[in-house]
Amino acid sequence: MLTKRIIPCLDVDMGRVVKGINFIDLKDVGDPVEIADFYNKEGADEIVFLDISATNEGRNTMIEVVRRTAEKVFIPLTVGGGIRNTDDFKNILRAGADKISINSAAIRDPKLISLAAKKFGSQCVVVAVDARRNEENGSFNVFINGGRVDTGIDAIEWVKKCERLGAGEILLTSMDADGTKNGYDIALTRAVCDSVRIPVIASGGCGKLKDFSDVFNKTSADAALVASLFHYKEYTVRDVKSYLKENNISVRL
Template identity: 75%
Template structure:
C-alpha cells in the first residue's frame, strides 16, 4: 500500500510567501526557502509553490526561489502559476522543480498537457482542477480565475480527459470547501478519484485532524494539500502524521 502524502502549499508573490483570502489583503509571511526548509525538516512529503503574480517579473523572482529551494530541500517540489507554454515548463523544471501544475492554461490549450508529458514525462505534469457544485446539484463544473469564471466543463469529465492527454496527477481543489475549514469536499474528491487511475491530491477545506483521516478513509485520494492550517501553526506536519498513524493510515514518518 502506498503511503499517503501530506503537502504544504505556499502562495508566492514576487519572491515572498503571502497569505490572504482569495488573493486579497495579502500579508507577507516570510521567505519561501526558509519556510520550505522548515516543512522539509518537519516531515512534509512534498511542497507546492503557487506563483500568484506570474508576470514576467514574478517569473524571474520565482525561478530564483525555486533554485534556492532546490539547493536546500530534498523532497519533491511542484510549482504552479502562469505556466502557459512548454518553454515555461522547461524553465521551471530546469530551475529545480520536480513537477509543474497547470490549470487554466491546460483548459485553453489541452495540447500543453500532451506536449509536456511527451517531453518531460507524465510524472512532471500535474493538472490542477478547481471544481464547484452546480446550482442544480447534478455535478461539478470546472472554474478558473479563483472561481470567478465558470468554464461549463464537467469536472469529472475534464479529469478523465486530462489523464488521457498525459497528466500524471490531479490537484483537486473544491471551491465550495476552500477556506471554510469544514473539511475536504468528500463527494467531489471521491467522484474524481473514482474516475481516474492517476494520483489525486485533495485540497480545500481542511480545518482539523479528523479531516485528514476522513479524506483518506472515505476516498482513494493519495495526498492532502494544506495551507493556512500549517502556516498559522494550528497543526504541525508531525501532529498530522502521528494522528494518521494512530488511525492506521500509512504515512511516511
C-alpha cells in the first residue's frame, strides 16, 4: 500500500503567509520560514510554498525567502509563483527547492512543461491546476492568475495534456471548496485522478479529520494539501496522521 502524504501549504503574499476563502479576503497568518520550520518538525511529508501574488504582479518568486526556508526544512519543498521560464526553474532549484509548481505559465506556454521536464526531470515539474465547476454544463474550468482569470479550458483535458507533456505531479485545487472547510471536492478530485497516472495532490476544503479519510478512500489522490486547518492550529500534522493510521490509511509516522 502506498503511503499517503500530508502536505502543509504556505500561500505567501508580499513575504507573509496568508489564507482566505475562495481566494479572497486574505489574512496574515505568519512568517513563511518559521511556519515551514514548525511543520517540518511536526512530521509533514512535504511543504508547498506558493507566492500567490507573484504571477499577477509580474514579480519573481522571493528567492531569499525560499533559500532561508530551504536551510531549515529537510523534507521536499515545492515552490511556485511567478515562474515563467526554465531559468526561473533553475534559480528556484538552486535556492533549495526540490520541485517547481507552475500554473499560469503552463497555460500560456504548455511547451514550458516539456522543456522543464527534459532539463530538470519530470519529478521536478508540478502543474498546479485551479479549477471551478462550470454551472452550465457541470464540467470544471481552469483558472489562472491566482484564480482571477477563467481560461475556459476543461480541467480534465488539461491534466491529461500536462501528463503527456511530461509533468510529474498535479496539484489540484478546487476553487469552489477552497477555504470553506466543507471537505475536499471529491467529484473533481476523483475525475482528475481517474484521468492521469501521475500523482495527484488534493487541495481545498478540508475542515475536519474525516475529510482526509474521505479523500483517500473515495479517490486515488496521493496526497492532501492543508492550509488554514494547520495555520490556525485546529489540528496538527500528528493529529491527522494518527487519525489516518487508526482508519487503516498508510502514512509515514
